[in-house]
Amino acid sequence: MTVTEPLRTGGPDAATWRHRKLYDRICDALHALPTRFHTSLRIAGISATDLFTLNTPLGAAIEQSVVESLNNLRELWDPDDEYQLYSFVRQAQVFPDVRLQTSAPGVDASDRIILGIELKGWFILAKEGEPSFRYKASPLACAPQDLLVVFPWALDEVLSGSPKLLRPFIEEARFAAEQRNYYWETGRRTPGPAASVTRATTATPYPAKGSKFNDEPVSDQGKNFGRIARSRIMDEFISTLMAQPLSGIPASYWQKFISIFAEGVDDKQVERRLADLRKAAELEKISGRGSEAFDKIEAGLRDLLVRQ
Template identity: 45%
Template sequence: MPSDGRAPRIDEPTPPEPDPDHRITSLANRVRDALTALPIHFQSPTVMEGLDATDLFALNTVLGATIEVQVVEALNRMREVWDPEGEWPLHEFVRQAQTFPDVLLRRRSTQGIDDVAMGIELKGWYLLAKEAVPSFRYTVTPMACSQWDLLVVVPWCLSNVVSGKPRVLGPGIWSARYAAEYRNYWWQNIRHARSDMTIRIPAGVEPYSGRDHTVDEPVSDSGRNFGRIARIGIMDDWIDDAIRRPLAGIPARDWTAFLRKHTDDSDPETVWSILSAEAVEVLAGGSAARTEEVLSTLRRLTSLLDAD
């Protein structure tokens, strides 16, 4: 690294390959299995009712942190998945605020010293958010990530689209270190920019060190785009799959487009006529009951647009 702390140009990174015989490697693989099974085990007591349709975009702000807490609770209930042999009896998943990573799998000793097995940078993504992609910034420096740490994005929605309990879908899972390395590689080698592409790298950072300054900082970033991990390519296939998933029979991306297009001033009957016709066309060949269920949900949504 240059003496001024700036990152040199790097070759395209690849995901780390931990020793397959290491006990944490086996643990991390089982944690990945548990994360994949989240949709089955996730539970939320929260019930959302009476929302105006145009308020749906704000749900990630209202419920995002709660969803992340409930994901951690679900992981702790799934101990039989990630610790079937009881090798980690005193470890549990805990959240930590304002520090990377968001979640630690740790054991607290009687002396108050943490024994950390691995970490998860956990982000919830409300599928009907206006951006239509995860919008968080991921700026942690690669050396703050162990080879087992994960970046996990959990998409969620309401059980009845516009109301009900939160439910989660299959999460996206990436190596936290690889995501940070690829972000820097993309910033310096792939994006097309005339500005200075140098990145300032903090020195002396290690995983779980508790240091305040563990982020990489671009020299030039007037648009504050550094760290927008959904834009660099590694999530593209997963995001595309997520927004294609049907909610009440209609792909999530179409719900988002509908909500983004129609404001409080839109005429609900016009909206209903257009959308119901599109829904009938999309659902052609399906059961009458399913079509009626979708149309009922759409009618409810358009009535919310006309709510006082």
């Protein structure tokens, strides 16, 4: 069977879907959200080598804060108050997990849910160096207007402080699901039937809780199916994001710095890896304030290793 590479559609058709302008404004609001994001969460007193563990416990809280912030940006996505009956609601164990919906009486059933967002958070200093979440929803469970949105986040003082959001990754949910399946079946080295994907039985958007809306691989010994970052769909986004400086040092170097000390290697290995990292930084011409910060972080992490 020949598998055709999927293509983006550009979103729902304005000629047949009357909410297209709302869709575009919501995409704009998602891009604007990092500058308007506020949370009462603050992290302090945690070892630098334990930072890797933050993604899971803080992820849900940050995702809920994103939903609240999105509702607070109503003036951006509903400037003329056309959708006063609607709000973004986050729900567990449904797809997509955030829906723009209403429960007001008198609204036609077909308009109770306007669009959905599968929302994911990603702590950019996490050990993997890329988002590790799994996105397994079938393309058949995605409406043309549904989105997959990943909000990277970091702490405003890098090793402590309050979470701050960075530029989001926004993709058509259906295309992302199709690309995931395409990569699984054609982009890896696994030959034959083992590379196949079994499609979900649910073939309609906004499935009810308990519905079987996930695609599943025929074989996945490594439990990697659904790791959307490995489908190459996020490569350019991740590369650009990890080059962004945090306190003068690109995020990728913070991530590598911390991973060196978190892996439990001996002193000689630490020194060798730090030297390799220094050479790489010099090749990328990290200089000035960034170079000074690099020296301070290197010394601080060495001190951390000694105290442990």
